[in-house]
Amino acid sequence: MIRTIVTGTDTDVGKTVFAAGLSQALKASYWKPAQAGLDGETDSQAVARLAPEARVLPEAYRLNTPCSPHEAARVDGVAIDDAALSLPQVDGPLVVEGAGGVLVPYREDLLAADLFAKWNLPAIVVARTALGTISHTLLSIEALRARDIAVTGVAFMGDAEPVAEGAITRIGQVAHLGRLPRLDPLDAGTLAAAFAANIRMDLLA
Ligand SMILES: Nc1ncnc2c1ncn2[C@@H]1O[C@H](COP(=O)(O)OP(=O)(O)O)[C@@H](O)[C@H]1O
Numbered sequence: 001m002i003r004t005i006v007t008g009t010d011t012d013v014g015k016t017v018f019a020a021g022l023s024q025a026l027k028a029s030y031w032k033p034a035q036a037g038l039d040g041e042t043d044s045q046a047v048a049r050l051a052p053e054a055r056v057l058p059e060a061y062r063l064n065t066p067c068s069p070h071e072a073a074r075v076d077g078v079a080i081d082d083a084a085l086s087l088p089q090v091d092g093p094l095v096v097e098g099a100g101g102v103l104v105p106y107r108e109d110l111l112a113a114d115l116f117a118k119w120n121l122p123a124i125v126v127a128r129t130a131l132g133t134i135s136h137t138l139l140s141i142e143a144l145r146a147r148d149i150a151v152t153g154v155a156f157m158g159d160a161e162p163v164a165e166g167a168i169t170r171i172g173q174v175a176h177l178g179r180l181p182r183l184d185p186l187d188a189g190t191l192a193a194a195f196a197a198n199i200r201m202d203l204l205a
């Protein structure tokens with residue numbers, strides 16, 4: 001049964017879209033521990049829209065400011081508490097989407113990767129294919145492995161860039177989980193079809 005973290009090299013790389021595709025394919029529970037920024041569609045709302053068969057769990061923290069959770073919590077006068085960030089107890093598959101990248105602070109003494117290590121789940125790294133991705137992705141993998149977090153593989157988002165994708169998988173000694181092209185329109189139907197056609201579910205188990 002798949003229980004995984006979906007993290008990424010950065011914010012806006014496509015973690016939510018990938019997590020939605022995965023949650024729909026698995027009919028999984030989806031959990032966003034801390035949502036920073038409540039204007040517009042939240043990640044949980046995007047997953048509910050893009051993954052109609054996912055079960056979207058409530059966030060532990062809903063913070064108003066679209067920035068690092070540690071700062072968003074400070075602005076709202078909220079204390080981020082380890083116990084509230086415990087992994088939800090659910091039966092069946094679970095997809096957890098981290099905020100931003102691997103070393104984003106939830107508190108100054110609690111980075112995203114520290115939480116991942118406590119949860120003891122493997123991580124999928126979502127990476128752009130665009131220029132700059134090699135270093136960002138290898139850095140993310142190193143930071144995860146430094147904390148003994150298993151890296152299931154890298155899921156790429158964007159146009160095919162075989163040189164960058166190949167460099168990452170070989171240098172990082174990491175599985176290539178597939179690549180989602182830019183979808184237009186992006187909706188539950190196009191995402192499910194692209195996910196089934198392009199993502200190596202066999203490597204996730
Ligand atoms: N494969 C894709 N096709 C079309 N739009 C995409 C795709 N992946 C991501 N996007 C769009 O890019 C933006 C950032 O993606 P998102 O999944 O929210 O990133 P993250 O969760 O890493 O911040 C969103 O507006 C999302 O709809």
Ligand SMILES: [Mg+2]
Binds near residue numbers: 015016043097
């Ligand atoms: Mg997101």
